[in-house]
Amino acid sequence: MxxxxxxxxxxxxxxxxxxxxxxxxxxxxxxxxxxxxxxxxxxxxxxxxxxxxxxxxxxxxxxxxxxxxxxxxxxxxxxxxGEASSLIDDEFQPLDVIRSRSFRRTQRKRREKREVPPPRYLKMSTDQDWPSVWPTAKTFHPASVPLPLHQGYVEPGNRSPPNKFANLELMKIPNFLHLTPPAIKRHCEAIKKFCTPWPEELKDEYVLESLFPIEVISNDYCHSSPSIRDPKGRIVTLRVKLSHLNLDEHAKDKFLRLVGERYDQNTDELTLVTDCCPLKKQNYDYAMYLLTAVYHESWNKESWEDDKSELDAAKYEWDGSRSQKVLEQLLEPTALESNKNLIEQYKNTVTSIHDEGENTKLLSEYGNTVRQLLNLPTPEASSATSS
Amino acid sequence: MFRNFHFRAVKTFARPLNSKKSLKSENKLFCSSASVTSNSQESSGFFKASETNPVHLNEKHLGRFYSIDNDIYQKLYVQYHGFPLEYREQCKVFREQCVLVRKPYLDLKRCVDAMDLKKPVVRFVLHGADGSGKSMILGSMAHYGYTKEFILIHIPWIPLWTRYCKEIVPSTTREGFHDHTINAVQFLTNFKTQNAELLQKLNLVTSKEYQWSKREVTEQGSNLLAIVEHGISRPVHATECMYTLFKELKAQSSEEKCKTMVLADGVNGLFYDCKWIKGADRKMVPPSNLTAYEAMKDLFKTDWKGGVVIVTVDRIALDLEFRESTLPRYLLKKEGWELFDPFVPIEVTNYTAQEIQTTIDYYLERKWLQHPAASTEEGRLELEYLSTRNPRTLMELCNSR
Structure with a gap:
């Protein structure tokens, strides 16, 4: 109170x-x-x-x-x-300088959450028609590929590489999901009506090669871009086997020196790649011109070619070489007569050492031949006699 | 774990400090090896062949050590790199000179035995991996040649004439040629030590008069040693003397007055340009303009009889850019191959399993390997694997340094 x-x-x-x-x-x-x-x-x-x-x-x-x-x-x-007190309440609003928590809560606006639909592959059936899901080449999309793909580098440990969602590693590599076997099959079926059957006579590889010795390779490029031209389309590759050309020993030697590394010894093939002209047709003509020019030039013999010395020879010539002279000087004429087989063997080994490069086996073969020619004991025979 | 320990070289012997006897023996130990070796205890064991004469070595001694008599060792090898330096140092420590009898050596020896000295010389070319023992086998052949009374023309390690050569002067007798002076004197001195006795005994005389300069003449009919003596006393003429000596020996051997054994290590160096050899104009002298090279190449030709030529090809003799292969065709190039062709190639391989165990046994016996694990099965295997059975690698592994 x-x-x-x-x-x-x-x-x-x-x-x-x-x-x-x-x-x-x-x-x-x-x-x-x-x-x-x-x-x-x-x-x-x-x-x-x-x-x-x-x-x-x-x-x-x-x-x-x-x-x-x-x-x-x-x-x-x-x-x-009474009227005075009501006047105070109306005029003096609270000044919320420190912005109390309740004040802030009312200010913030909640962003609306968008509904993300579930990925499409969850709804795909197992017997769907894949070529119609992925008809053309396109960047990888995780939701439409029903495969548990993982790609990318992680530190070695227990973790697996990142999965397919938002995976740049999967997106930046070209994929071939549009080139599944059924898709290719369908493509082939579709263009079959434009093709003619392969001639029966040319089914034999040998006949084909003898009738068409020159192989010309060029590429056409299709893009979904504004231009239909591709600079790579102009390049023409011409291939021919040297055995199809009519060359004698001198011509072949000169031919090989002229073409240089364009000749592959293992396959006996000459490969000319022309790309200096802007058009495919021009490059093809140039390749044919080159082949003709090289062929005819190799048949020509210039006067300076007679000056070729032993050093210039592409292959080692044992006959007339210093090795032969020394051997004839070392062995008496009778020994030379009786050891013809050995000398032949010696010649072959020396030639292969010079041409193909030496190895331990060739060298021991060479050594054995020399020992037999000079009447020296071979290592195998001597070890046999001792034991 | 075993690898982390170092094998300690035995340089000081364990001894009780107070004993007077041991102190005496210690004084002996640190004398020069030459004086001590005669009364030092030599190694013995199943790996040691009792034979010391290389002529009698055969398959029975294969894979065992034979020792070289100290006097002969001092005469043949010590003065001028007859054996590799590392080996000679080891010999000093071991106070004995033991060489492993290996298959290429026996093979070579048998071929030299079977050779007909009335026919032109046969050339043997040793080749093989680095450190596989080519120089050792070549050196051992010098011992064999010495015993068989061959006159030794022993040119150990040709790089001493190429990249490590001492002095080059323009030749006084040959236009455009250059001579080695100090190298040639060293060679002639070594030649004299190796062959003086034999030359005296055979009484080889010069076939014609040699005019070295206006006043210096070697008369016809004087002993061959006179040429050597002149070369030693006049370094400027040393290379010329060397060349003359070689020519004389070739001629005398062809006339069956003597037998000559030519030994050269790393001959492939003779066929490459050497940028360190420069003339008076500070330009590189090509190999064809060096008298010493010509003299050596002249020895390797087949225009003489009554001798044998044993050489090694070694890629270490060349500069770094020419070390792609260890086989003779690559190392000799076409020029060198054609000079030697036809030759007998003899491959020197790494140790066999038996040979490496024998060597480890020998090191253990000499107390060179002191680690307790070295004698165990595991230790031996580890040494074998680490060295890949390569003789030089094994030697380096077992060294303390």
């Missing part, structure tokens, strides 16, 4: 004070405090203190005695206490 009375007396005091102030300034005490703090008052000392209850009394004391009264709109204000 006591506290209640105190409060009631306090409130009545406050009301009295406010009423006095209203009489003086024609406005509420809080607004006066505001004015003072901003220094708008004229002739009034500046005070800064919080607008709490105590200052009102102080303020009352100071202001009433020192300030001259001046006319205000006091006539318009009501003197009713």
């Amino acid at each position: 006591l506290s209640a009375r105190k409060i009631s007396t306090m409130s009545s005091e406050v009301l009295n004070l406010s009423r006095k102030l209203l009489c003086t300034f024609g406005t509420s005490p809080a607004s006066i405090a505001f004015r003072r703090s901003t220094g708008i008052t004229n002739g009034i000392k500046k005070f800064t203190f919080p607008p709490n209850h105590e200052i009102y009394s102080d303020f009352n004391r100071i202001m009433v005695c020192s300030i001259k009264p001046f006319s205000t709109k006091s006539d318009a204000t009501t003197s009713d206490a």
